């Protein structure tokens with residue numbers, strides 16, 4: 029057997045979480061079209077007959093405007109230490125930009141082999157893809173450049189096959205049937221946060237955090253009370269909506285997915301609370317689960 033760790037890094041919205049879920053054939057990372065959806069390093073474990081891949085899905089690296097943003101970037105950089113392989117994933121439907129240049133500069137500090145994954149090829153014409161390949165090839169000494177579509181699950185097998193020799197022979201790092209390092213409470217919070225991201229626009233998505241306050245599981249049902257935290261009264265009003273319609277639709281969407289997660293009936297109650305400027309307050313970042321995981 030071979031086993032090892034692979035960090036998946038890239039700019040926000042490049043498709044890191046979509047790739048991880050496509051490899052695992054299971055949803056361990058939430059996905060949305062809003063940048064900075066992923067806020068914690070998430071390990072996804074994929075074990076075949078010959079190999080155990082431990083992937084680390086990281087927050088998208090971006091220019092931070094808050095303490096939360098700085099913590100997210102640090103969290104992504106931390107994942108680059110001690111991994112066997114790095115996947116730099118880029119949205120190939122977007123032109124090369126200063127954010128990409130910044131990431132390449134950063135990668136030069138590491139000796140770890142790096143694959144460039146040109147994602148979202150389903151949105152490109154063949155000529156455009158060839159142009160991208162030629163332009164990226166010149167910029168960095170990538171071990172491999174692999175075009176793929178995480179969403180359409182194209183070229184994923186090829187990616188895994190090419191990655192396998194970069195991992196070391198030896199013991200498995202995790203039990204064979206383990207898929208993620210995060211427990212049900214974390215997953216519950218993330219599912220609720222995903223539904224808020226799905227339903228809200230503009231400044232609301234980035235300003236929220238979700239905390240499960242009570243989780244009571246019995247044989248046939250689970251009761252969950254969760255807090256959705258926002259930064260301003262105006263955001264609270266948007267989140268609750270007219271006659272509480274918005275929060276109700278978020279609750280119903282989340283409840284449906286939680287029912288599938290727990291495999292039983294789920295009663296979800298959501299409460300909205302304002303915590304002014306929480307994204308700049310270290311104590312709140314800790315409280316809401318965004319402290320650095322070394």
Ligand SMILES: Nc1nc2c(ncn2[C@@H]2O[C@H](COP(=O)(O)OP(=O)(O)OP(=O)(O)O)[C@@H](O)[C@H]2O)c(=O)[nH]1
Nearest residue numbers: 041042043044045046063064065066088177178179
């Ligand atoms: N067309 C297309 N869309 C994709 C593909 N991969 C991801 N997406 C979409 O891109 C958006 C962002 O995907 P995520 O997987 O959340 O991206 P991420 O890199 O994890 O984003 P952050 O958490 O913000 O860092 C979502 O709307 C995905 O559906 C792809 O191969 N093709």
